[in-house]
Every structure is written in C-alpha cells, then in structure tokens.
Amino acid sequence: MPAISMTPQEVSDYIAQAGRDAWVVPDVPADTPRRTIEKVGVIGAGTMGGGISMNFATVGIPVTILERQQDALDRGLGVVRGHYQRSADKGRFPVEEVDERMARLNGTLTMDAFADCDLIIEAVFEDMDLKKQIFTDLDRIAKPGAILATNTSALDIDEIASVTSRPQDVIGLHFFSPANVMKLLEIVRADHTADDVLATSMDLAKTINKIATLVGVCPGFVGNRILFARQAQAQKLVNKGAMPWDVDAALNAFGFRMGPYQMSDLAGLDIGWKKGATTANPIRDALCELDRRGQKTGAGYYDYDENRRPIPSDVTAKIIADVTGVAAGQAPGQDEIIATCIYPMINEGLKILEEKKAQRASDIDIVWLNGYGWPSDKGGPMLYGDMVGAEAVLATMQDLGADDDRFAPCETLRRLAANGGRFIDVQPG
Numbered sequence: 001m002p003a004i005s006m007t008p009q010e011v012s013d014y015i016a017q018a019g020r021d022a023w024v025v026p027d028v029p030a031d032t033p034r035r036t037i038e039k040v041g042v043i044g045a046g047t048m049g050g051g052i053s054m055n056f057a058t059v060g061i062p063v064t065i066l067e068r069q070q071d072a073l074d075r076g077l078g079v080v081r082g083h084y085q086r087s088a089d090k091g092r093f094p095v096e097e098v099d100e101r102m103a104r105l106n107g108t109l110t111m112d113a114f115a116d117c118d119l120i121i122e123a124v125f126e127d128m129d130l131k132k133q134i135f136t137d138l139d140r141i142a143k144p145g146a147i148l149a150t151n152t153s154a155l156d157i158d159e160i161a162s163v164t165s166r167p168q169d170v171i172g173l174h175f176f177s178p179a180n181v182m183k184l185l186e187i188v189r190a191d192h193t194a195d196d197v198l199a200t201s202m203d204l205a206k207t208i209n210k211i212a213t214l215v216g217v218c219p220g221f222v223g224n225r226i227l228f229a230r231q232a233q234a235q236k237l238v239n240k241g242a243m244p245w246d247v248d249a250a251l252n253a254f255g256f257r258m259g260p261y262q263m264s265d266l267a268g269l270d271i272g273w274k275k276g277a278t279t280a281n282p283i284r285d286a287l288c289e290l291d292r293r294g295q296k297t298g299a300g301y302y303d304y305d306e307n308r309r310p311i312p313s314d315v316t317a318k319i320i321a322d323v324t325g326v327a328a329g330q331a332p333g334q335d336e337i338i339a340t341c342i343y344p345m346i347n348e349g350l351k352i353l354e355e356k357k358a359q360r361a362s363d364i365d366i367v368w369l370n371g372y373g374w375p376s377d378k379g380g381p382m383l384y385g386d387m388v389g390a391e392a393v394l395a396t397m398q399d400l401g402a403d404d405d406r407f408a409p410c411e412t413l414r415r416l417a418a419n420g421g422r423f424i425d426v427q428p429g
Contacts, residue, residue: 003389004422011379014424015369018362018380022213023202025359032199035145041066041117043134045076045107048151049123051179054080055208057104058180064106064113073107080105083180111137119204121173123151126272131155132163139164147197149173154220157190167192171201174221176371184371185210186221211370216357223367225357226381229348229407230341233400234260235281237340238320241329244301245312250337255375260341262310265300269293286319343396346385346423350412356428365424385423390416 006014038061042053045067053063057080067073081102088095106113114120120142122134131150138148148170150160161170172188185205189198198214205212215222234247248259258266269284270293279285287293287300292315294300295308302310321327332340349364358364365380378384385393394409394417401408412426 002391004386006379006383006387008377011377011383014362014379014383015365015376018366019211021360022211022363022366023206025198025202025214028195028199032195034203035118035147035196035200037061037118037147037200037204039064039117039119041114041120042123043111043121044123045073046123047079048175048177048179050076050080050083051177051181052121052123052151052175053105054083054101054180055175055210057101059208060104061207062104062106064108064117066108066111066113068109070109073109077102077105077107111141114138114141115143117142117146119147119149121149121151123175126152126155128155128159131160135160135170136163139166145169147171147200149201151175154224156219157188157217158192161190161192168194169197171197172217172221173201174223176223182371183209183211184223184367185212186215186223186367186371187212188215188217188221190217211366213363213367214359215363215367216355218352218355218357222352222358222364223371225352226345226348226364226368227372229344231260233341233344233407235283236404237332237337238283239324239326241324241326242331242337243312243317243320243328245310246331247337247341250334251341253334254338254342255378257373261301265294265302265304265310267294268296269300282323283316283320286323287316290315292316339392339396340400342381342384343388343393344400344407345381346393347397347407347410347413349381349385350423350426351410353426353428354410354412358428360428361424361426382423382426390423393417 040056040061041064042049043066045065049065053065056063067076084098084101087093088098120138122131124130135148142148150157150172151174152172153174157172161167164170170190171193174186174188176182176184187201202212219225220228237247238244244261248262251259270288273279273288277285291297292299295304298304301316303313304310317328352358353361361382365382368374368380369376374380390413394413397407397409397413
C-alpha cells in the first residue's frame with residue numbers, strides 16, 4: 001500500500017486507542033478469577049530488583065527482597081531510600097512517606113522468607129543456569145498458588161518453567177530500567193501459563209501504574225527483539241565506515257532522544273562483558289579493554305566532558321578503523337541511515353505477528369512508544385510503516401536481505417507491498 005498521510009490528531013487518536021486495546025486479552029474471559037496478591041518477593045536488590053520493589057511498596061504492597069550478602073542488601077535498600085528521599089525533596093509526596101514506604105520493604109538473605117509470598121519476581125543476571133536454579137528452589141519453597149515470575153529480558157521462559165512442577169504458575173514480567181520510572185511492562189505468556197495467572201498479572205500492572213502489553217516467548221520478546229534488529233543494522237553501518245555519532249545523529253533527527261551508541265554509553269558498555277572476553281562486538285570489546293565503558297567511566301563510544309556532554313572520539317574512530325579495516329569514509333545521508341535502521345524494525349514487527357508473539361500490531365507500537373522512546377509523532381514502528389508505505393520498506397529490506405538473509409523481507413511485507421492493506425491491520429498468524 002502506498003504511504004499514508006496522517007494529521008497529528010489522527011496519530012494521537014491512534015495511540016490512545018492502541019493504549020486501550022493493549023489491555024484486552026481476547027482469549028482470556030473477563031470473569032476469570034484473580035489470585036490475591038498481598039505480599040511480593042523480589043530476588044535481587046540491584047538496579048532492577050530495587051526498582052521493581054519500589055513499584056509495589058509505593059502502592060502499599062509489602063515486599064521481601066533477597067540478596068546473597070548483607071552488604072549488597074544494605075546497599076540496595078540504601079539506593080531505594082535515596083530514590084524515595086529525592087522524590088520527597090522535590091515535593092512529589094510528603095517527606096514522612098519515605099519511612100512509610102521503606103517500612104514495607106523487608107530485606108532477607110534466605111529464600112525461605114518467600115514461603116508466604118503470593119508473587120515472587122526473579123531479577124538476577126541474565127544467565128539461564130542461574131535462573132533455572134532459582135526456579136528449582138522456588139518450586140520447593142513457594143506456597144501452592146504463588147505466581148513465579150521472571151524479569152528476564154530475552155531468555156526462554158518455557159525453559160525456565162520446565163524445572164518446576166507447576167509451569168502453569170510461571171510468567172514473564174519484563175520491567176524496563178529504571179523499573180521505578182519506566183511505564184512499560186511486557187507480560188510474557190509461556191506455553192503453560194494459566195489464564196488466572198495472566199489475568200492477575202494484567203490487573204496488577206494497573207495497580208502499580210504500568211502500561212502492560214501481552215507478548216509471547218521468543219528471543220527478546222517484542223521490544224528487545226525489534227531493538228536487536230536495529231542494533232545489528234547500526235553495527236553494519238559502522239563496519240562500513242559510518243561513525244557511531246553519524247548513526248546517532250540520524251536517529252536523533254528521526255525523533256529518538258538517544259541513538260544506539262548514546263544508549264550503549266549510558267547503560268554501560270560492559271554489560272555482559274568481562275575483561276579479556278571476545279564477543280560478537282569486537283569494537284565494544286576493545287573500548288572496554290581501554291576502560292572506556294560508557295558515561296560512568298567518562299568515555300565509551302564518545303568522550304565526555306565534566307558535564308557528561310558527548311564528544312566524538314578520535315580514539316573510537318581509530319579502534320573502528322583497526323577492527324573493521326575500513327577507514328572512516330563519507331557516511332550515508334541521514335535518510336539512508338534512518339531507513340537502514342528503522343525499516344528492519346518494521347519487518348521484524350511483521351515477523352512477530354506472523355509467529356503470533358504479539359496480540360495485535362498496535363501492541364508493538366505501544367511497546368516502542370512506552371519502553372524505547374519512539375517519537376510519538378510517528379506513532380510506533382507499525383503505524384510508521386503505513387506512513388512510509390510498504391513499497392519503500394520492501395525495497396530497503398530487499399537490499400539489506402541480499403547482504404544478510406536474516407533481514408530478508410518477510411512474506412507479510414511482500415503481501416502488503418503487492419496487494420495493499422495497512423501494517424496496523426495485520427492480524428497475528
């Protein structure tokens with residue numbers, strides 16, 4: 001179908017309706033009984049675990065937080081108190097509420113403390129063996145009917161659930177960092193997740209003031225799976241001579257507050273990396289070996305001044321040239337960079353729908369609008385597909401697919417280009 005022009009009001013109306021639709025789960029009856037959630041357990045008091053715990057303590061639900069060492073537990077609870085104190089200092093709630101909220105958080109060093117919890121959320125490092133061990137222990141400790149949730153951002157929840165005797169109680173609750181701030185919650189239904197577990201989780205998302213979307217199990221689920229496609233193309237551009245700041249500038253112009261390399265520097269380049277490691281990203285490895293690990297070390301892909309202002313780096317440019325064997329050349333124009341990074345996201349969204357890993361096209365847009373900073377004037381990846389037209393997306397994907405068959409245009413994209421129809425009307429399956 002050719003490109004569709006939309007007014008700002010039409011885009012705004014679409015987003016509002018998409019937000020309402022995301023709460024609807026057609027195959028789960030509205031009168032499905034809910035499980036009672038009066039006490040929550042969280043495994044891990046780090047950035048994610050602490051942020052997740054705050055969501056529940058803020059709305060009056062007691063939380064037990066587990067860490068392996070007392071110093072890590074004390075540090076995590078101290079960070080949570082600091083967040084609450086800063087909010088109170090800014091007048092967001094009375095200062096006496098800091099102690100009230102903290103009183104709802106109970107630290108523990110033993111998993112046995114979860115025996116009376118109604119919901120237990122695992123928020124540890126992304127390691128499958130570690131998560132399976134945790135769920136093996138939870139299967140032994142948790143009371144019958146407790147919901148067992150994982151905060152994994154990409155791993156196979158069916159595999160995690162397989163180590164329990166109650167896979168029907170297992171679900172993914174993928175919070176976004178910082179979890180006490182970000183509104184999106186991907187609720188991941190595994191093969192055996194019970195309807196009442198799903199319905200309870202959707203209701204709970206509203207209770208803790210999140211925007212929920214129901215997604216299926218696949219690598220990266222919806223949000224990160226689409227992000228992986230964008231990141232891969234960004235890296236291909238750099239391997240061909242574009243600089244990270246060229247890519248970021250194009251995506252900033254598109255409307256993202258942060259491009260992929262700005263985002264990496266903020267998150268930390270050493271996530272999932274250890275000294276001496278060789279990964280699929282040798283440029284990142286080389287930067288980390290020089291202790292250029294992002295904003296926290298004052299340098300990453302960019303150099304940073306005392307105000308954390310990013311500055312294009314000669315050191316990074318040299319590393320890229322050394323690793324790729326390609327001297328920095330004339331970067332593609334911004335329009336080409338945008339198409340190269342954005343159109344694969346649209347194609348990946350269609351694949352997700354083909355595999356029935358999202359309920360509807362607009363849910364994909366809700367994920368990207370609320371979890372990844374997609375510019376609201378462009379409505380989300382699927383609506384943007386309609387704005388630029390299937391023919392344009394297909395042409396780019398044919399070019400990218402010729403270089404790497406992972407990016408070959410999917411059948412639904414070919415059909416839309418040939419026969420018309422709108423991206424946002426594509427049904428799962």
